[in-house]
Amino acid sequence: MTSANLLVLLVLVMGPVLASFFATVAERLPAGRPLSGRSRCDSCARPLGALSLVPILSYFLLRGRCRRCGAPIPRRLLFFELAGLGLAVHVLLIMGPSPLALVSLVFALTLLAVAVIDVRHLYIPDVLSLPLIPAGLAVALFEPRLDVTAHFIGAVAGFALMWFVAWSYRRLRGREGLGGGDAKLMAAGGAWVAWEGLPLVLLIASASGLLFVAILRLAGRRLALQDAIPFAPFLAFAIWMVWLHAPPLAGG
Numbered sequence: 408m409t410s411a412n413l414l415v416l417l418v419l420v421m422g423p424v425l426a427s428f429f430a431t432v433a434e435r436l437p438a439g440r441p442l443s444g445r446s447r448c449d450s451c452a453r454p455l456g457a458l459s460l461v462p463i464l465s466y467f468l469l470r471g472r473c474r475r476c477g478a479p480i481p482r483r484l485l486f487f488e489l490a491g492l493g494l495a496v497h498v499l500l501i502m503g504p505s506p507l508a509l510v511s512l513v514f515a516l517t518l519l520a521v522a523v524i525d526v527r528h529l530y531i532p533d534v535l536s537l538p539l540i541p542a543g544l545a546v547a548l549f550e551p552r553l554d555v556t557a558h559f560i561g562a563v564a565g566f567a568l569m570w571f572v573a574w575s576y577r578r579l580r581g582r583e584g585l586g587g588g589d590a591k592l593m594a595a596g597g598a599w600v601a602w603e604g605l606p607l608v609l610l611i612a613s614a615s616g617l618l619f620v621a622i623l624r625l626a627g628r629r630l631a632l633q634d635a636i637p638f639a640p641f642l643a644f645a646i647w648m649v650w651l652h653a654p655p656l657a658g659g
């Protein structure tokens with residue numbers, strides 16, 4: 408087996424495996440529970456050991472139920488693991504097998520955890536968004552195709568841009584529309600996509616956000632102006648798309 412094939416296999420396996428870790432993070436972080444320790448059944452506390460070892464398949468083998476007490480295992484775990492596999496395929500198709508692909512996979516899953524937490528709890532944990540800033544700068548420093556200065560400017564400009572959008576919104580509407588968490592996430596985005604990528608991130612995030620609201624309307628959901636719509640999922644999606652498809656890296 409060539410080393411390229413080995414890397415393909417590694418990324419494909421790590422997708423669901425890392426995803427089940429990030430599913431745990433998304434579950435425990437907002438609840439203030441420690442991240443270490445094995446996943447347990449919510450009903451009988453039996454450790455879900457086999458589940459985390461063989462993601463996806465084990466869910467179907469157990470028919471989504473705890474083997475001891477039969478309580479349903481949260482769908483979210485399966486959602487994360489399938490998403491992990493999908494992201495692994497996505498990153499391999501665009502970047503090809505490389506150590507950077509593996510790093511990008513971890514980046515993607517962190518963004519996914521951020522998005523899920525914002526949807527369920529309407530906040531973005533600093534402990535997930537802030538480390539992405541030095542991580543993005545480190546990747547830019549070690550990746551010869553990237554210019555670390557542009558990425559540093561991106562982090563600063565991303566924070567300033569989002570802070571300005573939030574400030575304008577507050578001035579216009581007289582209430583909070585975007586949180587400081589969005590500004591920190593945009594700083595992380597800037598560290599990864601550099602300042603040149605920021606306008607596209609903002610465009611994709613706003614367009615996908617508006618599309619989502621339009622779909623909700625078509626589906627008959629009335630949205631009041633004061634309804635809180637988490638912005639992190641759209642921001643995370645936009646950052647991921649620009650990171651993966653931006654000219655310096657796309658095509659291997």
Ligand SMILES: [Zn+2]
Binds near residue numbers: 475
């Ligand atoms: Zn159980």
